[in-house]
Amino acid sequence: MHKHLNSLAVLITVLFSLAVPLAMADSAWLIIDAQKQFQYAQQLFEEGQFQRAAEEYDRFLFFFPEAPNRETALFKAGEALLRAGDSMAALQRFGTLIQSGVQTPLLEDAYFMAAESYLMLSNPDQAVSILNTLIGRTERTTVKDRAHVRIAWIHIEQMDWTKAKDILARVSPAGSRDLQVEALESELDRADHLPEKNPKLAGALSIFPGAGQMYTGRYQDGLAALVVNGGLFWAAYESFDNDLNALGGLISIVGLGFYTANIYGAVSSAHKYNQAQKQGFVEQLRQHLVIGAGPLQSAGRSSSDAFSIQWHGAF
DSSP states (O other), rough: OOOHHHHHHHHHHHHHHHHHHHHHHHHHOOOOHHHHHHHHHHHHHHOOOOHHHHHHHHHHHHHOTTTTTHHHHHHHHHHHHHHHHHHHHHHHHHHHHHHOOOHHHHHHHHHHHHHHHHHHTTTTHHHHHHHHHHHHOOHHHHHHHHHHHHHHHHHHHHHHHHHHHHHHTTHHHHHHHHHHHHHHHHHHHTTTTOOOOOOOHHHTTTTEEEEEEEEHHOHHHHHHHHHHHHHHOOOOOOOHTTTOOOHHHHHHHHHHHHHHHHHHHHHHHHHHHHHHHHHHHHHHHHHEEEEEHHHHOSSSSOOOGGGEEEEEEEO
């Protein structure tokens, strides 16, 4: 009997020793609900920790797939990834939201953000395509207008002024006023009169070495072409004059190469000059035009109104 009591005491002691750690472990558990998880992701986003924020939004979507703010988390995950520089992953999030077809205020924003993702991936054609898809699906004139202006700006960055003007002509009168489209159209008219150099004329002037480069404003290159070609011409002449025909022939061949390069360089300089003028014009527009595609934080406005165009100062 005494032996059985000892065994029972040992068993109780063992069970008690196991129960205490388990009870302590239970008290240490942290239960995260949907609201806390979403708030944590939001906090990381606001702190600028975009990669971690995207991971927490994804975690929220995995553990709480039926949460009412699921679409918001999906959109914010895409926005965080875009800001973190992962444009492809961001595009996947926005694409998922678009393909879901869920009618949410963020749906139209997702199209704009997907377009920005394509632009970050150096794919402007797809950016234009998805904005055109939005234009075809939305009934809201304000959204159509903003999409048209964004497409026009994409064409401006591609230096295609004609396409940009054609797209801007589709903006409604109210949108043209609100988005100050007339100011942009006026600037595009000026783009047709940017200073330019004629590549053919630059090549023709280069018959006299260096003249073509000087015509395009590349004076150092022009002087170098004149000195090099002039020196080779003089060396070849002296060689032939002293009956050094082999040397003269060799120098002439080398000189012909430099002379041809002089003409090609002048033509190339004219193209570079014209390209620089266009790029400078686009950069000037960038300094006066602010384009945003993110969701509005202020209350009382639909997030699809977030895509904003604003002019800064006069041209």
